[in-house]
């Protein structure tokens with residue numbers, strides 16, 4: 001990877017919902033930098049664009 005996107009550096013990640021079939025765990029992961037985020041707590045604002 002060439003590094004984080006500018007948006008990621010600014011703390012604006014592109015959160016995509018993933019889930020693990022084995023454990024049933026769902027979590028958000030940034031499509032750009034791969035940062036994961038726990039589903040617990042406040043969900044990040046997700047833009048459609």
Ligand SMILES: [Zn+2]
Pocket residue numbers: 007008012013014030031032033034035
């Ligand atoms: Zn990111």
